[in-house]
Every structure is written in C-alpha cells, then in structure tokens.
Amino acid sequence: MKIKNLSLQHYDELLRLWKEAGLPHKPKGRDKKEEIKKQLESYSDLFIGAFEGEKLIASVIGSDDGRRGWINRLAVHPDCQGKGVASILLKEIEDRLRKRGRKIICVLVEDWNKKSIKFFVKNNYILHKDIYYLSKRENLEV
Secondary structure (H helix, E strand, C coil): CEEEECCHHHHHHHHHHHHHCCCCCCCCCCCCHHHHHHHHHHHHHHEEEEEECCEEEEEEEEEECCCCEEEEEEEECHHHCCCCHHHHHHHHHHHHHHHCCCCCEEECCCCCCHHHHHHHHHCCCCCCCCCCCCCCCCCCCC
16 A cells, blocks of 8 residues: 555546545535645645555545644545554644644544544544534535
C-alpha cells in the first residue's frame, strides 16, 4: 500500500470510493468537481489517498480553518476495512495538520455512523455529547 497526495485527476475514483464505502456525498454541491478543485488549491497537502497498485482503496480530506484542523471524508473500500488502513490515513492527516500548527483536530460524524464514532473514540478523540452542530445552507445540495 502506498500513501499519496490526491489530485483532481482522482476525482472519479474518489466518488466511486465514497459510494462503495457508503459515505454520503453531494455531487451537485460541495463535492462537485469545481468545488473539489477549489479545495485542492487551498489544501492540496490535505487530500490523501491509499493505493494498492493503481487502485484507490481509501481516502481522507483535511481542512484547516486557521484555528483547528478538520478531518473530512475518511473512507475505506469495504474489502479493505478492518486492516488498519483508516488508522494509517488518520495518523498521516493528523501529522500534516500538526505541521500546519494545529493543536486541536476535530471531526464531525453523523449519529447513525456508529462504526466511525467507535473508530475515532478508539483513537483518543473525545465524544462531546454536549455540543450541537448547526448549519445554515444555501440549499440542500451544498
């Protein structure tokens, strides 16, 4: 397995991976190619993929708001789950966010995604049951 930075050339593979991994995405909104291109321009070092040969088997996208580092879109192909791939990508994205000076690294996980919650808690993330996430969206596709 090789860890490499992702580029816009990996866009179709990324969408395929998210679909196969059961990760919801917004291909007409925040996950459309033009939006991913903008994100890559700001955070090219935080788009990371794990490859077996030429096949993308896992990915993670990070972002940096200047105060906190954020972990987004951690996905592992179902055939590769339970083999430590997510842990390798998590360590890689954490290292890269720390190099940017982030001392707080956060992740948002939907309440139905118990597998991800368990994974992050196992990796020393604190589950804050006293915090609510609110958002104001231009439309449901973003």
